[in-house]
Amino acid sequence: MKNSMKKFLGLFIVSTLIFVLAACSTKESSGNTDNSGDKDYPSKPVTLIVPAAAGGGTDTTARALVASAEKFLGKSIGVVNKTGGSGSVGMTEGANAKPDGYTVSMVFVELTMFEHLGLSPLTHNDFKPIALINLDPAALTVPADAPYDTVEEFIAYAKENPGLKIGNAGTGSIWHIAAEIVGAEAGIELNHVPFEGAAPAVTALVGGHVDAVTVSPAEVKTQLDAGNLKTLAVMSDERSNIIPDVPTFSEAGLEVSNIGTWRGLTVPKDTPDDIVATLEAAFMKAAEQEEFTSFMENSGLGIQLKSSNEFQQFMDENYELFGKMIKDLDLH
Amino acid sequence: MMSLLTEGLANALQWQVLLVIIIGLLIGISIGSLPGLTSTMGVALILPVTFGMEAVSGILLLVGVYFGSVYGGSLTAILINTPGTPASAATALDGFALAKRGLANKALTVSTIASTIGGLLSVIVLILVAPQLANFALKFSAPESFALALFGLSIVSSISGKSMSKGLIAGLIGLLIATIGLDPIGGFPRFTFDSMDLMTGVNFIPVMIGLFAASEAFHSMENLFSSRQVAMKVEKIKLKWQEFKMLIGTMLRSSGIGTFIGMIPGAGADISAFVAYNEAKRFSKNKEEFGKGALKGVAAPEAANNSVTGGAMIPLLTLGIPGDAVTAVLLGALMVQGLQPGPMLFETNGPIVYTLFVGMLLANVFMLFIGLAGIRLFTKVLLIPKAVLIPMIIVLCVVGSYSLGNNYFDVVVMFVAGVIGYFLKKFEFPASPIILGLILGPMMESNFRRSLVMSEGDISIFFTRPITVVLLTIAIITLFTPIFKAVLQNKRNGKGELL
Known part of the structure; x- marks a missing residue:
């Protein structure tokens, strides 16, 4: 009796460990196999790096979007949270991933601020944008x-x-x-x-x-x-759809720059354009689905969709704006 | 309210709801007992599952995970000196000492009962007086939080073990490590050596895993092949009614402490467990038993950390204010279900709220049965030969610290802490004060400096607010009482040696 119990327990623990290890390894392995599969992309699961902790606004947005995007991409998308350095750790890993479209990174407004603040040399130019998903004004x-x-x-x-x-x-x-x-x-x-x-x-x-x-x-x-x-x-051009009764600053008689937080998706900068187009189509469609829009509305988050090109331009503008502001405000 | 409660009971007593609670608890206990997987992470990982569920079932699943994970941390703390969550670091002090004496059964029984009592009492407080307490919690601003953190640190003197000076040194090491990273007010990098990994500072969870679990594993390796290796024994000694009666006072006091600290924004289960441990020791007649396997040393932190759960729900449900990371995730879960926490919640969604209350009570009761039934199984861990157990613990340490942020740097931190912990053990330095310093250092520093920013540099902000003054006074008394006592003792004995 005692022996069988021990065996059972040993088996249980070993299988748990294997499960845990397997769970970790699948997340890791998806970035580093063959490069030839461009034509039938995506041929295997895609990893989405979220450079923020599980459970926060960035993470829940990513997970809700992924749930809706998987059916348009035709492959499963695994979310991996990589925290540290105000997001710079996860984003750096995303920028340095193999540019094969199998590692996608969530990025947020801080990406255009790191360099100006002297926190990390990483900028939006280390990525190729897929789409902007969310924008919330101050x-x-x-x-x-x-x-x-x-x-x-x-x-x-x-x-x-x-x-x-x-x-x-x-x-x-x-x-x-x-x-x-x-x-x-x-x-x-x-x-x-x-x-x-x-x-x-x-x-x-x-x-x-x-x-x-x-x-x-x-x-x-x-x-x-x-x-x-x-x-x-x-602090935006248009009123927020979450609080539509509240005026913008310019309506209220004070001209200030538009300031807000945003979240978008990117891939490493050398990723082929046709793969970016595939991802762009899938995620843009996913962001229009009712399940995602109602999630965002319930959470009070604003949806703002921008295509790859528009997103690039948007980040360029942000980068310039913050560079000037951080210098003027002497925050460096 | 009675009618709402009965309605809630009727709603909660459906097999789907009960099943969801039990599943949540089982997931929570597993997550909690794995070092590195915290309550927050457990709740966050299960959160997406609840999007498609009905409001009551979805929230109660998360509640089950939350409650279970706080309890689960104590299992590994007691059995293998590896706190599954930071909240159980205090439990390891006496829990593991009991296990080493072969009394793991008893320690686990006490921890399970104390956890249940703490959880139940805090939920009852939540049901009865939540709105009144919530407004008190709002009075906590930066100076109050600073005073609370300082009070927490003063506990160093009671968890130091044999030598108080070694305890204080360990506490200072913790405080020093806590200064690494971006400074919390000015945003200036300190001791980062241009490393991006050090920018946000050293995460205290890998340090805790290293100091407790890895160092324990290294330590056990020493005797692995020596002939005098003794297997851990598990004696079938049950908790006696007489012993339980002695613990009631401690459990009640600790539940009060836990509920109170739980509802304060920014302070959570880890701090409450240490504070309750300290108070249990302060009120105990046999102070010298603490650290060597006092049942009260297990009951106090466990009642306290589980009563944080109900306490943390108070500002969340009545004001819509999440006091810590777990309740922030729960706030998101409630909002996705269309339940807007705040004063209106009780009016617009009264039946749902009371169903949740009943569900929380049931979750605590189920936890008692699952815990007590599981003890026989849990203690089998001790019968695993060391040669098998040690590698498993090290694997768990690596997996646990990696899974925190999927960051290898945390694994490195864990191993470094493990090696340091090994030598600390050799030279009889206690590890818990380091953890205490790491947890409370940032809280103390940022709130001290934030207070001064708020008062524009006027130091009187610390002396003119009643809660702050009371907490600071208790802190000073706690820190200096043992030192005064030691001085008096020495004078009486005519010894010149201090401390």
Whole structure:
């Protein structure tokens, strides 16, 4: 009895380990086999590197998109989370992968900022774009009971009370830059308080420990619906479809650059164009499916589709813009 | 509320729902017991599965994984001195000591019962007084979090083992490692040597796996071929009613601590377990037993880390504020199901909320039965010969640290920590203070500096806020009491040696 139990247990553990190892190895092996299969691409599963932790906004967006894209690509797509270096670790690996279309990388706005911030030499020019999927603008959000209801009143109040505390998602983060721009354009003195990400900054705003935040509508949506916070304006050309009642900054009388976070898909820069076209078609179609759009809507995330060429141009513009801003704001 | 609860009970008592909870718990316990796979990762990996499910079943599946994984971490902590999750690092102190004495059965029984009691009590608090508590949790800003972190660090003195100076040195090593990476306020790289891997700092989970598991494996290798190798024995000694009665006070206190820390944004299961351990020792009459296999040393951290689960749900459900990484994932899950957490949730979706409450209570009860039934199976791990177990542990260490972020650098960190841990063990330096320093260092530093940014450099922000003052006072008392005692003792004994 005892012996058979031991055997069973040993077998159980060994099989578990094999399973775990196998699970790891399939993720790895898909980038390094033969190169000849271009004609019938894709002939094997595709790996999607997500340079962010499992469970976050970037990760859930990737997984929802993958679920919808697999049927258009005709092969399964495995998501691998590679964290570290504010995303630069995963993105660098994606840029250095074999350019055969079997390793796709999710990239986000920080890709056009790394070099300017001195965090990594990696830029968008190390990739070939597939498509832009999501874009969320920065939004100036304050407590619901704050004594100002418009951007104008906010600026007037900030001029009388210099040093309003404005929470951001970390020094050099996209939301920090957004807040700096608002301060510079409006000519007001703000006290920038960095947090470890957007969620703790929003929590501090709800608790009344800071006076405003400049994060995306998705990150404050719950609190807007609960009536704890109100958004004064969004930093984009068009109103956000998540909070359509909120004006843009230019409607509110303050011209600021468009600042927002975005997420898109890329492949290494030497990937053949016909493979990029295949991927572009599959992911663009996937992003239009009802299952994906309803996921994004429920999560408060904005969908913005841009084709490969448009995405390239968009990243070029971002890269220039952030280069100038980071220099002007002396964040380097 | 009673009618809503009965309605919730009726909704929850469907076989599909019950099955989903049990499946969630089993997945959670497996994930929790594997070092490197954290609660957050478990919940995040199961999340996409729930998109296609009904709201109640989907959320309860995740709740099951969450609860199970917090409990599961204690199994490996007790059996092989390898905390499956950071929340069980405190459990390993006395749990493994008990296992070495052949009392693994008893330690696992205590951990299972304490986990269940902690979980149940926290859910009951959640049901009864969530809105009132949530508003208190919101009062926690940077100065309060700094004071809490400092209080947590003061615990170093009680987990130091034999020598307090060695414990303090270990704690400082942890704090020093925590300074590596981008500085949390200014974004300036510190000790990164232009390495991208060091940019975000040294992840404390591979360090923990290395210090506890890998070093233990290296240590056991020494005696592998020596003739005096003794197999671990598992005695069939059950927990006596008398012993259980002694633990009730500890479990209740620890559940309170866990629920409280759970609802505070930014503080979670790992901190609560250490704090509860410290308080159990503070209130105990036999302080010298701690570290050598005190049942209270297992009951306290386990009740505390499981009661964090209910506590963390308080701000999540009533305010829509996720206090930690796990609840952030749960927030996403709720939103995808069209359930908007916040004050309106209870009004618009009352029946669903109370079904979730009943489901959480049931999850804790099932955990008790699964845990107790599994003990016989779990303890078989100890009967595996060392020559087979050690390679398996090392494989698990590698897989665990790699799977954290699919990053080889974490594996390197784990091995380096393992080698350092081996020598620390040789020279009798305790490993837990390093973990404590690594967990609390960043929390303390960033909140200290954030407080000063908020107050524009005015240090009085730490002395004018009541919660901050209370926590800072307790921290100072906790840190210095043992030192004062040692000084007094020495004076009385006429010995000149300090510490």
